[in-house]
Amino acid sequence: MKFGVVVFPGSNCDRDVAYVTRDLLGQPTRMVWHQDTDIDDLDAIVIPGGFSYGDYLRCGAIARFSPVMQQVVAHAQKGKLVLGICNGFQVLTEAGLLPGILTRNRDLHFICDRVPLTVENQSSPWMQSYTRGEMITLPIAHGEGRFYADQRTLAEIEGNGQVVLRYAGENPNGSLNNIAGISNRQGNVVGMMPHPERASDPMLGGDDGLRLFQGLLEKVAALT
Amino acid sequence: MQTKYLAKIFVTLRPSVLDPAGVAVQSGLQQMGYDHVENVRIGKYIELTITSTEESKARQDMDRICDQMLANPVIENYRFELIEVETQTGVF
Helix, strand or coil: CCEEEEECCCECCHHHHHHHHHHHCCCCEEEEECCCCCCCCCCEEEECCECHHHHCCCCCCCHHHCHHHHHHHHHHHCCCEEEEECHHHHHHHHCCCCCCEEECCCCCCCEEEEEEEEECCCCCHHHCCCCCCCEEEEEEEECCCEEECCHHHHHHHHHCCCEEEEECCCCCCCCHHHEEEEECCCCCEEEECCCHHHHCCHHHCCCCCHHHHHHHHHHHHHHC | CEEEEEEEEEEEECCCCCCHHHHHHHHHHHHCCCCCCCCCCCCEEEEEEEEECCHHHHHHHHHHHHHHHHCCCCCEEEEEEEEEEEEECCCC
């Protein structure tokens, strides 16, 4: 399957994602500049972490108006696969592909750590290889990762089983309901604050993140 | 006839949203002895100029600009002021 990794001015985890999909998984992978408007060849598109447009205004607020984002929205609406990691998650909420918003961490610190997480739902194609209730460990690194949504939206997200990952230990940033990652209703779009690409090569001390990408391949292989 | 307006835009967090930066500033002020300071909220102030044939058109554009990019209605409210700074008649 063919992956695309969007590159905004300020993206800095783009190559890490490409290393996972291209080098560790051997899948064709293309870097997609934010001004590109043709992504029809891609099966899955990843919006990586970093500081798109310098993280000014609100994180992700300016990036969502990049030409490529219209195509990403269309791609998602066709049911194709979209993953947003960290700043990529923020971009997806600003673009309206995922509900809620990510705001300043409760304690105002930039947090760089490894955190335990509970897998809440594995029905999304992105979460295939995990089991519900499983504990995994992934790195986080963010200053604005506190998930917020109004009460009605939050109840909807919970009711529809859209929470895919929850912080299992101490809530690092004050996220509502300990939410670390969510999907859209269909499950093809997922956003998460933890970095699965930084836990994909065992040399870096863990490969819980690699399974996210592997699960996707298994799902696609099973369909074809 | 084109008129140039200065727009002064104030973006503030909705009252229901926790403002950790505001809380930090409030506790700092209290440490300084200002016990009577309450409800510190930190927002954004943005200035821009916009040229338009009518003030109502400029207001409509500003509403859209604020709603689409400058504020996120999930967590923020906004308001703006327009000040006429220059009028050009096109006849020089």
